[in-house]
Amino acid sequence: MPPDTAIEVSALRKHYGPTTAVDGLTFTVAPGKVTGFVGPNGAGKSTTLRMILGLDAPDSGKALIGGRPYATLRDPLTVVGALLDAEAVHPGRRAVDHLLWMAHYNGIPRRRVTEVLEQVGLTSVAKKRAGGFSLGMRQRLGIAAALLGDPQVLILDEPVNGLDPEGIQWIRGFLKSLAAEGRTVLISSHLMGELQDTAEHLLVIGRGRLLADTDVGELLATTSGNRITLRTARLPEAMTVLAREGATVSANAPGTLTVAGLPGERVVSLLTEAGIPFSEISAHRASLEEAYLELTRGATEFTADTAALETS
Numbered sequence: 001m002p003p004d005t006a007i008e009v010s011a012l013r014k015h016y017g018p019t020t021a022v023d024g025l026t027f028t029v030a031p032g033k034v035t036g037f038v039g040p041n042g043a044g045k046s047t048t049l050r051m052i053l054g055l056d057a058p059d060s061g062k063a064l065i066g067g068r069p070y071a072t073l074r075d076p077l078t079v080v081g082a083l084l085d086a087e088a089v090h091p092g093r094r095a096v097d098h099l100l101w102m103a104h105y106n107g108i109p110r111r112r113v114t115e116v117l118e119q120v121g122l123t124s125v126a127k128k129r130a131g132g133f134s135l136g137m138r139q140r141l142g143i144a145a146a147l148l149g150d151p152q153v154l155i156l157d158e159p160v161n162g163l164d165p166e167g168i169q170w171i172r173g174f175l176k177s178l179a180a181e182g183r184t185v186l187i188s189s190h191l192m193g194e195l196q197d198t199a200e201h202l203l204v205i206g207r208g209r210l211l212a213d214t215d216v217g218e219l220l221a222t223t224s225g226n227r228i229t230l231r232t233a234r235l236p237e238a239m240t241v242l243a244r245e246g247a248t249v250s251a252n253a254p255g256t257l258t259v260a261g262l263p264g265e266r267v268v269s270l271l272t273e274a275g276i277p278f279s280e281i282s283a284h285r286a287s288l289e290e291a292y293l294e295l296t297r298g299a300t301e302f303t304a305d306t307a308a309l310e311t312s
């Protein structure tokens with residue numbers, strides 16, 4: 001049985017006219033860590049989050065929070081907090097009033113407003129109107145609203161989008177601290193790089209389908225493989241020498257080679273024997289973006305193969 005703060009999605013589907021937004025998604029989001037929900041624009045992330053939050057009805061399948069559909073939760077804000085659109089605050093309303101109003105309508109004590117303002121660092125501007133807030137401040141206000149009911153589950157759609165480096169750093173640390181308290185934290189992004197150093201687990205989607213459900217460390221290790229990188233000013237010669245011995249060689253950056261299929265010692269001896277100078281030889285460490293490109297490349301090929309089979 002999944003814990004009662006997990007998010008469970010099973011065989012979820014949603015069409016908008018001829019567009020398949022979500023195409024049979026199944027996954028579980030566990031508490032105690034930040035899970036990244038990543039995919040290109042239009043992949044179906046927002047639609048999935050809206051269905052989990054009961055704002056859109058699925059054509060079929062289920063989305064549950066703590067084992068129950070959102071619509072059946074007694075005090076939803078105390079179970080799940082969400083930030084879907086940081087612009088969804090009346091610009092003429094003061095930050096504190098926006099939160100007081102939300103607290104009032106949801107039976108949440110006023111003291112929580114003071115607490116969440118403090119938590120997101122907005123206490124000093126609490127009496128200013130939201131219309132004058134920067135995007136970063138509006139995101140913080142949205143997160144404060146999500147935290148009002150002190151929920152164990154947090155769902156944030158693109159919380160890093162448009163933030164300056166300081167804001168990004170703050171939100172990363174903040175989300176990780178919420179997860180470390182045992183909460184379930186699901187954040188979406190269309191940029192894999194945004195999730196580096198934040199998410200511990202990743203759900204990757206493309207065209208409404210799940211491409212990967214993986215631990216970030218495992219994904220990076222798999223992508224890194226047994227590859228090594230090195231620097232040399234004589235790229236073409238080095239590539240020829242190594243490829244002749246069966247290595248797969250690519251030049252991804254100026255003066256830098258990535259070599260797969262040969263042990264490091266063999267690469268060193270081959271280049272030395274050929275009199276090709278090189279430096280900075282090391283085990284390759286993949287970035288999340290690289291891992292993402294490999295995943296989505298696989299998915300495209302799969303789609304093409306399937307299409308070929310279907311038309312043959």
Ligand SMILES: Nc1ncnc2c1ncn2[C@@H]1O[C@H](COP(=O)(O)OP(=O)(O)OP(=O)(O)O)[C@@H](O)[C@H]1O
Nearest residue numbers: 016019021039040041042043044045046047048190
């Ligand atoms: N209300 C709607 N009416 C019609 N089509 C929609 C609607 N909402 C989403 N779509 C379509 O469904 C698909 C998935 O959209 P969705 O917004 O869920 O993707 P996303 O992954 O969140 O993208 P983004 O990163 O751009 O927000 C897209 O093709 C989109 O145009």
